[in-house]
Amino acid sequence: MNQDFKKVFKTPKYTGVTLALLSMFVLTSMMVVWDRISDSPNANNSELLEVFCEKSLQPIFRPAIQSFYQKTGIGCNVSFLTNEEIANLLSKKDKGTAVVLLAEKGYSAQKIYQDIFDEKIVLGHLSTEEERFNEKNFTGxxxxxxxxxxxxxxxxxxxxxxxxxxxxxxxxxxxxxGFIPKLGDNWQRTPTLLVYATENLREKLAQCLKSFSNREGIQVELNIRSEDSIEKTVALIAKSNAKQYLPDIVLGSSIIENYTNLYVPSKNNRGTTSASLSYISNTTQCWHSAQRLVSAVEKSWAK
Structure with missing residues (x-):
């Protein structure tokens, strides 16, 4: 071996302590990279879902957001900030291009939230007691x-x-x-809802259902039938062991009132029965998505 090279190069000597520290450094680096990747995958900034979460809620929602990316590949650029910091950022950037998770007090304290967000959905409530979520009766x-x-x-x-x-x-x-989550549907990346409706609703439903489907990422299958055909189909399936094939939603048919064991009238935002003929199946796997669809339909009809 070249003598000059031997003078310059010396084999490094690693002690047990050095190796332990090196291992800890590598492990820490891997954790930091994983943490970052789980929030923001390799994508253009315009493709990421911008999420602002109130800092006090970070221990609650951070694991779920990370798992969401791992499950779906949908990237989330997440920032955990104070309520004041979130409001300040929203006032400076493009309004309405983000998702915000925050507690009720924070929402009430900043008027900007009411101005630029058209959807306010309850995820659950904060509570000091272990309990199940009850939308009609909770103090948290x-x-x-x-x-x-x-x-x-x-x-x-x-x-x-x-x-x-x-x-x-x-x-x-x-x-x-200290957090009681709302009960949603079992996870599906793209839920599917089968809707039966009477002929007179065809034009009224077409654009509304298309808009709902594109906005919420839910596949909607619309089946237009006569009232007589709807009743015969529901009656036939009701007698079988394949009730999973019942339509998730029936619109415009008063005959469904006769099948109270299979369908319930939809509720409006006040919790009372809707004035329109809208029914949701007791056997649907997407109860909350069905409720949102019916609400969207009734909202469009009210315009």
């Missing part, structure tokens, strides 16, 4: 999920919301004491 502070009205891909925002409140995925990650 609500936690809101705000969806901006100018999002490029709103379906990703709704997918994250569905994931967070899904019993089979999101709930198991919301293990921080």
């Amino acid at each position: 502070e609500s936690v809101f999920y705000l969806i901006g009205n100018e999002l490029l891909n709103p379906s990703n925002a709704f997918a994250l919301k569905r994931f967070i409140i899904s019993p089979d995925y999101g709930h198991s990650l919301l293990n921080e004491k």
Whole structure:
């Protein structure tokens, strides 16, 4: 071997302590990289879902948001900030292009939230006691999920919301004491809803259902039938052992009132029975998505 090279190069001597420190450094670096990748995958900034989460809620929602990326590949650029910092950022950047998770007090304290977010969804509530979520009877502070009205891909925002409140995925990650999650549907990346409707509703439903499907990322299958055909189909399936094939939603048919064991009238935002003929199946796997669709339909009809 070249003598000059031997003078310059010396084999490094690693002690046990040095190796231990080196291993800790590598492990820490890997954890930092994983943590960052789980929030922001390799994508253009315009493709990421911008999420602002109130800092006090970080221990609750961070694991669920990370798991959402791993499950779906949908990237989330997440910032955990104070309520004042979130409001300040929203006032300076493009309004309505983000999702915000914050507690009820924070929402009430900043008028900007009411101005630029067209969706305010309750994810659950804060409580000092272990209990199940009850939308009609709780004393804890609500936690809101705000969806901006100018999002490029709103379906990703709704997918994250569905994931967070899904019993089979999101709930198991919301293990921080003091938060009671709302009960959603079991997780599906793209839920499917089968809708039966009478002929007179064809034109009224076409654009509304298309808009709902694109916005929320839910596949909607519309089947237009006569009232007589709807009744015969429902009656036939009701006698079988394949009730999973019942339509998730029936619109415009008063005959469905005769099948109270299979369908319930939809409720409006005040919790009372809707004036329109809208019914949701007791056997649907997407109860909350069905409720949102019916609400969207009734809202469009009220315009």
